[in-house]
Amino acid sequence: MSDSSSRQIHQGRNVKRFREMLGFKQEALAYELGEDWSQKKISALEQKEEIEESLLAQIAEVLKLPVDAFKNFDEEQAVNIISSTFHHTQGIVNYNPTFQNNPIDKLIQLHEEKIELYERMLKEKDEMMARLEKLIGNK
The missing domain is CATH 1.20.5 (Single alpha-helices involved in coiled-coils or other helix-helix interfaces)
Structure with a gap:
């Protein structure tokens, strides 16, 4: 049984996705997080499935996003929603509008x-x- 609530969301991958969408390089995020951060450390962080709440809050503040973006974004679910929405609206979309x-x-x-x-x-x-x-x- 594949329950979507039991599927683990990969927070590190979400950090990477949002960082890239916002045009942040790993070095820039490391710089914003402080002296003890480096590009390598950000790379390792983005491999982690789960990230500590306090660190997620810091990253969220730097990227100006809600913490929930990293905790709840599920790419597969988003693709399914977009895909089903597209198919369901195909008959509704008017290609010759008046x-x-x-x-x-x-x-x-x-x-x-x-x-x-x-x-x-x-x-x-x-x-x-x-x-x-x-x-x-x-x-």
Whole structure:
């Protein structure tokens, strides 16, 4: 029986994952943790399945993450969630969306209304010019 609660989360691997995602090198993390830390010591730490709570708290503070990120992140579980979410939404995703209430559609509509207004104004101007020419021509 494979119970997900009985699966051990590898805290050292999680430290490595988050450190890399945040762009921290092992040397930088070692420097931030203090004089008695080195790149080699960080490398060894990242191999440990379980890390002392106080040390996890220090690492969390340096990386500006909650301690729970290292204690609870399970890559396999995350991949399963993402994978199942992707498959379940495939039928929902609209690959030919209609953009109602889309700002670009609104801009196009406003532009078309502006053109119509301009064309009406030109037509009225032409009619007014014709009337003026008629008035002038009648003198």
